[in-house]
Amino acid sequence: MRDPAASFLAVLALIVPGSSAQATNTKVERVWSSVSWVHYGDRTPFVSATNPATLTPLGAHRLLNQGGAVRDRYLWRTRVGPDENGDDIAPIAGISRNAIDNSQLNILSTTDSYVVGSALAFLQGLYPPVTQAFPNATGGIEAASLSNGTVMNYPLGGYQYPNVRTFSRANDPDSIWLQGHAHCPEYLHSMLYPANDSYAASINEANLDFYRGLYNRTFKGAFALSSTNFFNAYNLYDYANYHYTHKNNNNDDDDDDDDNNSLGLDMGEMLRLRALASVEQRWRNGNLTVSGSTPGDRIRAISGRTLAAKVMSFFMDNIRSGGQVSKLNLVFTSFEPFLAFFSLAGLTAGPSYQLFNPLPYPGATMLFELFSLHDEDDSSFPGMANLSVRFLYRNGTEEGSRFRVYSIFDNVVAYPDMSFSQFAKYMEGVGVATVRDWCRICDSAAFFCAAADGNGNGGWGSGNDGGGGRGLFGEGRRGGLSPTAAGAVGAVVTLAVTGLVLLVTMLVGGLRFHKAAGAKRGSFFGGGFKGPEKKEDDADVEYAKGGVRHERTGSWELRDGVKKSSGPGLSVNTVGASESVRPVSPVSPVSPASVTGVGATVIARDLAHPAKQADDDNLSVYGQEPVRPREF
Structure with missing residues (x-):
């Protein structure tokens, strides 16, 4: 006997168009692109005998684990949903899952060895060694086959070679x-001049006795007493944390241990050092009330503004290609962009402020995901109106920690996902769209600022985008070169014209230059930029252990000793309610395991790490009057 319910559904399918499809099709989620912004791993401190700083084995292992966590989310499975451990998985549509296909990836890093090393360790976890897997983009099985029938795997058990761009x-x-x-x-x-900022000065005064109390047993020999204060909080924490993690002998009964292997710090002191370093770095990178040359430019959060532009650039590349390129984008940097973006996105004052106010731990990773909801049998790339974005964060690499979704900007907590158009509006509101805009905001005299054309030379996070100067959706942007850049352009043009005239004169008029008899060695012609002081065997550029040393007579850092105000202090909402101007107590909650196992990262080295620099153009102590640089 025929089932009455089945008969009813069959009749319904005939008289109501589409009812059958609606009954059987379900909505599924597809991730089209992800931007993973990764903080580099544990390294040796900048203030140490190891110069330059290097990635430690601990740092490499933890970045390997973080790469594995990202692999579990994006590459391991093909269906969206929780895995057997309850962790959400969100596979990227159409990405190569076992063999690396560099045409689908963007992997960016600074040139610092510990950052590049972090990227390589992360990629080992993301695409571990594999045999008998050859992506078509690299020639497939044909490239691995020899004429005698042998199929060769890559060395080291099928090690995979990522294209890391520095x-x-x-x-x-x-x-x-x-x-x-x-x-x-x-x-x-x-x-x-941080001492001119009343907020920073009050924090320093309230905690000066704490720092001075640690000086003899912890920092003496590595730091000057005058720099052992809140204004150097990150460097002090960075140094102490490395020794606490790698050389701590507090629990060792051997009385013969070298005192240099133990700084004598207990956990409470380490937590306080970390809390102070977090406040200092938020003050330097998350203070939205301070302006530079343009009112309201949020100069302290400039690294978060450029981060926003780069994330948008990756997503727009993916959208324009219909989901074929920029599927997985990995960016490896220091922590400053993290703190700046947290502040710009409202995370430091939101319900999870206790997570986003402290310094990120090494290996901490932000994820920005571009996704859509589809009928299960529809694999086409959606229109922009059907795309959504969400933000995830995993602070550190500890076992058991998970990527969790958080609301950013003004989005409500209950609905952390937002439409792509809404996300784009917020990101364009805080982002720096072009290289020219950055040059203007920073008042930079970098050579590429002088070379930036009138159209902006690259829009939305792309230095080589042919549509320079465009907004997110192609709107024109106005603005000329800054006076600094314009002057540099004029100088370049003048030199080019002068050289051209001289060349023509030499070719047509027979003009020649001759070294006068008896002229001293090293005179102008043939003397290099040292002029009459140069000997014939001198090199134009000297190389020191840390790299090239440049001859200089001054620098923009000094600006003839003219002071600039650091702007108003932070409000409680900007800094976060967990810390005040009184002596800073340990941030809560912070587990002992998370403190003993990780370190922190580097602040702006050009100014804050004079011990690492050969040139004393950089100020060694904040608040002092500038000095003339030592010449070589």
Whole structure:
């Protein structure tokens, strides 16, 4: 006998178009693109005998684990939903899951060895060694096969080779998207005289006795007494945390241990050092009330503004290609962009402020996901109106920690996902759209600022985008070169014209230059930039242990000793309600395991790490009058 219910559904399907599809099709989620912003791993401190700083084995292992966590979310499965451990998985549509296909990825890093090393360790966890897997983008099985029938795997058990792109902060305009604060004069100037800021000064005064009490047993020999204060809180914590993690012998009964292997710090003191370092770095990178040369430019959060632009650039590339490129985008940087973006996105004052106010732990990762809801049998790329975005964060690499979704900007907590158009509106509101905009905001004299054309030379996080100067959806943007950049352009043009005239004169008129008899060695022609002081065997550029040393007669950092105000202090909402101007207590909650196992990262090295620099253009103590630089 035929089932009456089945007969009813069959008749319903005939008289109501689409009812059958509605009864059988379900909505599924597809992730099209992800931006993973990764804080580098545990490293040696900047103030140490190890120069330059290097990634530690602990740091490499933890970045390997973090790469594995991202693999579990994006590559391991093909269906969305929780896995057997209850963790959410969100596989990226169409991505190569076992063999790395660099055409689908963007992997960006600064040139610092500990950052590049972190990227490589992370990629080992994301795409571990594999045999008998050859992506078509690299030639597939044909490239691995020999004429005698042998199929060769890559060395080291099928080690995979990621294409990690590094950007020099000094020479590459694309470097600003990774670390917008580096080589930004206005950012550095806003912090030249921190003692003039009443908020920072009150924090320093309230905690000065704590720092001085640690000096003889912890910091003596590594830091000057005058720099053992709140204004150097991060460097002090960075140094102490490394020794606490790697050289702590407090529990060792051997009385013969070298005192240098134990700083004598207990956990409460370490927590307080970390809390103070967190307050200091939020003051430097998350204070939205301070302006540079333009009122309201939020100069202290400049690295978060460039981060916002780069995230939008990746998503727009993915959308324009119909989901074919920029599927997984990995950016490896220091912590400044994290703190700046947390502040810009309202995370430091939100319900989870206790997570976003302290310094990120090494390996901490932000995820921005572009996704949509589809009928199960529909694999086409959706229209922009059907795209959504969510933000996830995992602070550190500890076992058991998970990527969790958090609401950003003004989005309500109950609905952390937002439409792409809404996300784009917020990101464009805080972002720096072009290289030219960054050059203007920072008042930078970098050579690529002088080379930026009138159209902006790259829009929305792309230094080589042919549509320079455009807004998010192609709107025109106005604004000329800054006076500094315009002057540099004029100088370049003048030199080019002069050289051209001289060349023509030599070719047509027979003009020649001759060294006069009896002229001293090293005179102008043939003397290099040292002029008459140069000997024939001198090199034009000297190389020191840390890199190139440049001859200089001054620098923009000093600005002839003219002071600039650091702007108003932070409000309670900006800093976070967990800390005040009284002596800072340990941040709660912080587990002992998370303190003993991790370190922190680097602040703007051009100003804050004079011990690492050969040139004393950089100020060694905040608040002092500038000094003339030592010449070589």
